Amino acid sequence: MLTYLSLHLNKWKKRPFLSLLLFCFPLLATLLLYPVFENTAEETAVPIAIVDEDNSDYSETILERTRGAERLRFTEMEAGEAEDAVRKGTMEAAFILEDGLQEALNDGDVRDVVTWVRSDEALFDVYAKEAIGAEVMRLALNAKAANAIDEDFDEAFAYSDSFWEPAPLFQMDFTERSPDNPDVEVPKLAAWHVMAIQLFFLYGWVLGIFFLRELIADEKEGRLQRIRLIQQTTVRYFASHFVLFCLVGAGSFLLGLGALFYLADITQVLVQAWLVRSLIVFAITLLVTWCLFMGTGRKRWMVPVLVLLALASFLLTVTSTGITGIWPHSWLVGRGGLG
Amino acid sequence: MNGFSLWRYEMRAAVKRPAPLFLSIGIPLIIIGLVVLVLQSVVEEGAEPVRAAVVDEDDTFQTNALINQLSEEERLSQALDLIPLEAEEAEQAFEKGELAGVMTIPEGFTASLMIGENDPISVMTNEDDSLDATMLKVLLESGANYISASQSAVNTVYDLHIRNLSEDERNSRLQEAIITYTLFALDRGDLFSEETVTTGANIGWEKHAYLAVLMTFLFLFLAIYQMLDGKKESGSLLERWRMVDVTFVHWVGIKQVKWWLVTFGVLELMVLALSQTEVLTLSITLHLGVVLIALWATSLASFLYALNTPAGLRFLVFLIISVIGLLSAGAWVPSLYLPEWLSVAWNPYGLTYDVFRSALLEREERGHLLGLALWGIGLNGLALSIALWKEKRDAYVSIFTSE
Amino acid sequence: MIHLDNVSKTYRSKEVLEPFTLTIREGSSVGIIGPNGAGKSTFLKLVASLDKPTSGKLSFDGKPYGKVVRRLRTEIGYVPQDIALYEELTVKEQIAFWRKLEKKKVDEDFLQKMIRMLRLDEVYSQRVDQLSGGWRRKVNLCVGLMRNPRICLLDEPTAGVDLAAKEDILAWLKQLHQEGRTLLYISHDWYELKKLSDEFLLFAERKPIFQGSQREWSEKRSTLIDRYGADQDLRRILEFS
Numbered sequence: 001m002l003t004y005l006s007l008h009l010n011k012w013k014k015r016p017f018l019s020l021l022l023f024c025f026p027l028l029a030t031l032l033l034y035p036v037f038e039n040t041a042e043e044t045a046v047p048i049a050i051v052d053e054d055n056s057d058y059s060e061t062i063l064e065r066t067r068g069a070e071r072l073r074f075t076e077m078e079a080g081e082a083e084d085a086v087r088k089g090t091m092e093a094a095f096i097l098e099d100g101l102q103e104a105l106n107d108g109d110v111r112d113v114v115t116w117v118r119s120d121e122a123l124f125d126v127y128a129k130e131a132i133g134a135e136v137m138r139l140a141l142n143a144k145a146a147n148a149i150d151e152d153f154d155e156a157f158a159y160s161d162s163f164w165e166p167a168p169l170f171q172m173d174f175t176e177r178s179p180d181n182p183d184v185e186v187p188k189l190a191a192w193h194v195m196a197i198q199l200f201f202l203y204g205w206v207l208g209i210f211f212l213r214e215l216i217a218d219e220k221e222g223r224l225q226r227i228r229l230i231q232q233t234t235v236r237y238f239a240s241h242f243v244l245f246c247l248v249g250a251g252s253f254l255l256g257l258g259a260l261f262y263l264a265d266i267t268q269v270l271v272q273a274w275l276v277r278s279l280i281v282f283a284i285t286l287l288v289t290w291c292l293f294m295g296t297g298r299k300r301w302m303v304p305v306l307v308l309l310a311l312a313s314f315l316l317t318v319t320s321t322g323i324t325g326i327w328p329h330s331w332l333v334g335r336g337g338l339g
Numbered sequence: 340m341n342g343f344s345l346w347r348y349e350m351r352a353a354v355k356r357p358a359p360l361f362l363s364i365g366i367p368l369i370i371i372g373l374v375v376l377v378l379q380s381v382v383e384e385g386a387e388p389v390r391a392a393v394v395d396e397d398d399t400f401q402t403n404a405l406i407n408q409l410s411e412e413e414r415l416s417q418a419l420d421l422i423p424l425e426a427e428e429a430e431q432a433f434e435k436g437e438l439a440g441v442m443t444i445p446e447g448f449t450a451s452l453m454i455g456e457n458d459p460i461s462v463m464t465n466e467d468d469s470l471d472a473t474m475l476k477v478l479l480e481s482g483a484n485y486i487s488a489s490q491s492a493v494n495t496v497y498d499l500h501i502r503n504l505s506e507d508e509r510n511s512r513l514q515e516a517i518i519t520y521t522l523f524a525l526d527r528g529d530l531f532s533e534e535t536v537t538t539g540a541n542i543g544w545e546k547h548a549y550l551a552v553l554m555t556f557l558f559l560f561l562a563i564y565q566m567l568d569g570k571k572e573s574g575s576l577l578e579r580w581r582m583v584d585v586t587f588v589h590w591v592g593i594k595q596v597k598w599w600l601v602t603f604g605v606l607e608l609m610v611l612a613l614s615q616t617e618v619l620t621l622s623i624t625l626h627l628g629v630v631l632i633a634l635w636a637t638s639l640a641s642f643l644y645a646l647n648t649p650a651g652l653r654f655l656v657f658l659i660i661s662v663i664g665l666l667s668a669g670a671w672v673p674s675l676y677l678p679e680w681l682s683v684a685w686n687p688y689g690l691t692y693d694v695f696r697s698a699l700l701e702r703e704e705r706g707h708l709l710g711l712a713l714w715g716i717g718l719n720g721l722a723l724s725i726a727l728w729k730e731k732r733d734a735y736v737s738i739f740t741s742e
Numbered sequence: 743m744i745h746l747d748n749v750s751k752t753y754r755s756k757e758v759l760e761p762f763t764l765t766i767r768e769g770s771s772v773g774i775i776g777p778n779g780a781g782k783s784t785f786l787k788l789v790a791s792l793d794k795p796t797s798g799k800l801s802f803d804g805k806p807y808g809k810v811v812r813r814l815r816t817e818i819g820y821v822p823q824d825i826a827l828y829e830e831l832t833v834k835e836q837i838a839f840w841r842k843l844e845k846k847k848v849d850e851d852f853l854q855k856m857i858r859m860l861r862l863d864e865v866y867s868q869r870v871d872q873l874s875g876g877w878r879r880k881v882n883l884c885v886g887l888m889r890n891p892r893i894c895l896l897d898e899p900t901a902g903v904d905l906a907a908k909e910d911i912l913a914w915l916k917q918l919h920q921e922g923r924t925l926l927y928i929s930h931d932w933y934e935l936k937k938l939s940d941e942f943l944l945f946a947e948r949k950p951i952f953q954g955s956q957r958e959w960s961e962k963r964s965t966l967i968d969r970y971g972a973d974q975d976l977r978r979i980l981e982f983s
Contacts, residue, residue: 018649025655036663043678089538092675112532119538133527134484138491141520145492149500160495168487169452169494172442173459174476176466179436188466311366319373341843348839575826578792579885582820583843584812735791735811
């Protein structure tokens with residue numbers, strides 16, 4: 001068995017650099033692309049121009065507080081400049097804090113204190129509107145409460161504002177649950193992590209399929225016949241090929257998976273759960289693939305057919321089209337604590 | 340002349356054995372088709388209001404007002420269908436998968452709110468319906484800020500004024516305060532006076548979608564085609580070609596020309612198909628742009644070919660470069676939203692985007708064509724230089740110096 | 743005619759030919775023999791201008807290869823050891839295809855004569871991938887020599903062919919030599935070599951160790967056995983001659 005294992009394994013020496021590169025490709029691609037995607041995803045935001053025409057304490061507070069808004073990139077500008085930017089398409093929208101904003105809020109009149117300049121194609125600026133609106137409303141309600149009582153305005157205003165510290169009064173605690181098991185919260189990977197794992201799975205599978213070509217080559221060149229003549233049996237030859245076929249596919253997949261888990265800092269529980277599940281699914285997938293290949297008589301055309309099957313499994317699963325239940329990719333991301 | 344014969348052989352082979360070409364067109368079309376189908380269903384689903392249940396275990400005046408705040412605000416009511424249910428009913432509906440989430444206001448919530456404690460309200464979202472669950476989260480979070488603002492005002496008035504009143508008056512004044520501040524917060528739409536400006540610079544989401552499909556198809560097609568078509572001939576056959584003065588330089592040049600023509604043809608077909616849907620108008624500038632896009636993209640492929648990269652690896656390298664290129668060009672997420680460090684003026688993928696963007700906007704901009712031409716000629720020159728260097732290293736180059 | 747001056751060849755830091763100097767005379771028929779891995783095919787590729795020496799110079803009619811390679815390639819016919827053909831083409835298409843690529847106009851009489859001698863007309867309309875090994879080798883030879891070259895470089899042109907095909911090939915090569923062409927011919931078969939060659943070139947230990955006529959060979963054979971007899975492969979080649 002060891003002889004056959006080394007026989008199949010030694011084939012990588014024909015083109016060692018290429019073999020190693022193809023085997024480690026998921027790992028290298030993750031190391032290269034993860035930082036790019038992570039930084040891009042973190043810094044992707046809607047660009048919004050904000051204009052302070054009031055130059056008051058309130059307007060400065062609004063600017064200060066909106067600066068840290070998630071997924072929004074506020075840039076302070078002059079009014080004319082901001083409108084131009086919207087027109088040119090370099091800003092999704094502009095918000096002009098109109099002159100007299102502080103006075104109006106103190107008087108309890110909140111109408112039209114902010115001018116919202118948006119382009120006809122704007123889509124995401126409503127989130128900026130919500131963020132600015134919430135800040136203006138916070139000030140307006142503080143002022144309204146302060147006006148409603150006979151105490152010192154500033155003191156009452158500060159008292160009202162103190163309810164925002166250390167956290168706002170009204171908060172929500174979101175938990176994600178599966179309708180199948182709503183009582184337990186199961187740790188879950190981000191959607192794009194799952195997508196990356198599905199890609200690694202596809203790659204490992206296809207790499208394994210290409211490794212099957214070695215069997216075709218051995219038969220074509222007469223090596224298999226020689227083994228059959230000498231050994232009387234080819235069981236060990238095929239068995240060792242199957243072992244390596246699994247190692248090549250699963251090894252490449254695991255390298256990518258490991259790199260992703262390391263870079264994304266995934267919890268131990270999730271890592272273990274995914275590892276066990278994906279290895280079981282991978283083993284079944286490879287066994288089925290191998291049986292299909294052997295069962296159809298190790299034909300040359302079977303290699304592209306299997307590659308297309310793998311591609312179909314990936315595509316039809318990620319797009320949730322087709323008969324999803326039969327594809328290995330759907331078993332990989334199936335329910336039962338991992339999905 | 341022999342280079343021409345080889346080219347003719349290559350072109351004839353492309354026609355006689357069209358499987359690589361069909362596969363290279365078919366596979367990207369299937370992939371993109373499936374993605375478009377999914378996006379379409381997401382958009383359709385997004386148009387429906389998100390269904391969520393609210394279970395009010397406290398059932399006080401304040402909690403009722405709070406639910407009103409969430410369900411009656413104009414924008415929220417359009418996007419969110421908040422259904423008051425009993426805990427058991429809500430659980431059953433959630434288990435059946437009918438709800439995107441269940442919001443539960445716990446008993447004693449009002450009391451804690453009034454003393455300024457912030458016991459959070461628990462919201463259970465449906466992990467199997469991530470789009471609706473995310474929408475629900477965004478909508479509720481946006482409403483939460485307004486509720487916090489009105490409740491801060493209520494608490495202030497209560498603590499500094501109402502608390503000192505007689506018990507009879509206290510309750511009515513508190514309810515009055517809650518109504519006043521809740522309604523005030525609900526009027527937040529009045530804060531803004533809206534102005535819409537027409538912008539000629541943005542292509543809009545629909546056209547952007549066309550552009551994303553076109554560019555993704557182009558580079559996916561080329562990644563597959565140059566892999567399937569770029570298998571190297573056997574060493575002895577290459578020697579025979581060398582004996583008739585067809586060197587590695589010719590091979591690189593011929594592959595380049597062949598891929599260029601095929602890519603140009605495929606891209607022109609796509610552009611013509613798009614022009615039928617009146618998304619874009621055909622123009623000389625667009626055709627010129629298509630010529631140059633096909634030139635630079637195939638030059639990248641022939642550059643990798645000149646490096647003697649095996650076909651499978653070339654596919655992967657081409658794919659990785661194109662994924663980064665397309666992402667940074669704003670072909671998927673418009674560059675407006677991307678971080679600035681990702682946008683590079685000389686990015687050829689960005690220049691490719693500009694060609695199609697100008698066509699979609701019906702503008703006759705030609706500035707980016709020069710950049711594309713430079714990329715094409717530069718990469719092509721580099722590919723040929725590498726091939727020449729390899730040929731000189733391995734054998735004699737007869738073109739320039741020999742009798 | 744062709745002179746190799748202190749030529750050596752190294753592939754990826756492995757020296758496959760040590761520096762040597764030799765001359766090929768016009769009209770000679772040189773049979774090249776030697777153990778596997780001795781550098782025979784590399785030598786032939788160097789002469790064919792398909793490979794470049796790591797050191798040293800090659801010259802053709804007194805001029806360095808770099809200066810005359812275009813002309814040289816029209817005067818040399820090279821037949822590689824492997825079958826260098828497009829398998830999907832028929833024999834007729836194959837010949838027509840490579841014919842079009844020739845720089846000089848192909849002599850129709852010469853080509854027809856070769857086709858007749860090699861009996862290729864019998865398989866003219868068959869695709870190459872449907873032919874047996876012997877026929878493929880004949881087509882391979884025909885394509886390599888169709889330009890009616892002054893110098894014929896042949897790397898084991900009869901390897902794996904049956905006796906009849908071998909006789910066809912040898913007869914044709916003999917005729918080419920008799921018509922005054924220069925032949926450089928690698929083989930492991932002394933029968934072929936003796937039939938075709940007026941000169942032997944023996945490669946061993948990564949360089950040519952003998953060049954001379956059949957008579958000189960007979961004279962020096964025992965000296966060579968004494969000197970290189972430690973190499974079992976070489977010893978057998980020498981003993982079988």
